[in-house]
Amino acid sequence: MTPNSHDEQMLKSLTMAVVNRPRATMKELAQLAGMSKATLHRYCGTRENLGQRLEEYAERTLNLIIRSAGLQHLQPLDALRRLIREHLAHRELLAFLMAQYRPDFLDFERGDTRWQFYLAALDEFFLRGQQRGLFRIDISAAIFTELFITLVYGLVDAEQRGRAANAESARTLEQMFLHGALSSGEFREHASVQEHASVLKNA
Numbered sequence: 001m002t003p004n005s006h007d008e009q010m011l012k013s014l015t016m017a018v019v020n021r022p023r024a025t026m027k028e029l030a031q032l033a034g035m036s037k038a039t040l041h042r043y044c045g046t047r048e049n050l051g052q053r054l055e056e057y058a059e060r061t062l063n064l065i066i067r068s069a070g071l072q073h074l075q076p077l078d079a080l081r082r083l084i085r086e087h088l089a090h091r092e093l094l095a096f097l098m099a100q101y102r103p104d105f106l107d108f109e110r111g112d113t114r115w116q117f118y119l120a121a122l123d124e125f126f127l128r129g130q131q132r133g134l135f136r137i138d139i140s141a142a143i144f145t146e147l148f149i150t151l152v153y154g155l156v157d158a159e160q161r162g163r164a165a166n167a168e169s170a171r172t173l174e175q176m177f178l179h180g181a182l183s184s185g186e187f188r189e190h191a192s193v194q195e196h197a198s199v200l201k202n203a
Contacts, residue, residue, distance in 0.1 A: 010035070013033035015095075016032075019096050019099050026041070026047055029050075061093045062093075064090075065086040069082045071124070076134045076135070080129070080174070081170075087156075088173075091166075094156045095160055122148065123142055123145050126141040126144035126148075127141035148177060152173060156169075
């Protein structure tokens with residue numbers, strides 16, 4: 001059953017409550033989420049049921065992120081930018097997944113295969129970007145997926161800890177993912193040195 005907008009807002013609030021106070025009681029979670037304990041009890045009954053509802057919310061939201069990013073029909077660079085924005089629009093969900101599943105999140109040998117659709121969609125997107133010539137081909141699509149996830153989820157974690165500014169996150173993610181840590185001038189100089197060394201080696 002698809003939740004209505006009121007339920008969605010309640011789930012968002014409860015997600016952040018669990019992120020901020022993972023060991024809180026149901027009463028404490030209700031207070032953090034801005035509702036009464038009775039309301040929370042009517043909504044899910046037990047802590048176990050709450051966990052199940054939040055996992056279902058996480059799965060729906062990851063599906064929404066993938067669909068909204070237009071990975072299959074937009075140009076890869078436009079899709080990448082939208083993919084970043086869609087992830088950051090659901091920061092509370094990313095923080096929840098890291099807090100709830102670390103270190104098992106997205107590790108199918110130890111974790112939950114319910115998230116496999118998410119990895120598969122990202123793998124397919126990065127492969128398409130490689131085929132279109134946007135992404136380099138000496139790194140596998142699977143590694144691109146892992147690097148993207150590490151950057152996005154890591155930056156959201158940094159925001160939660162006050163080490164990154166939310167307003168700069170989208171630009172930072174795009175620049176780091178596409179261009180790395182070197183400044184443009186340093187990159188050109190490094191590339192020139194590497195090219196020169198290669199010419200000398202092959203002379």
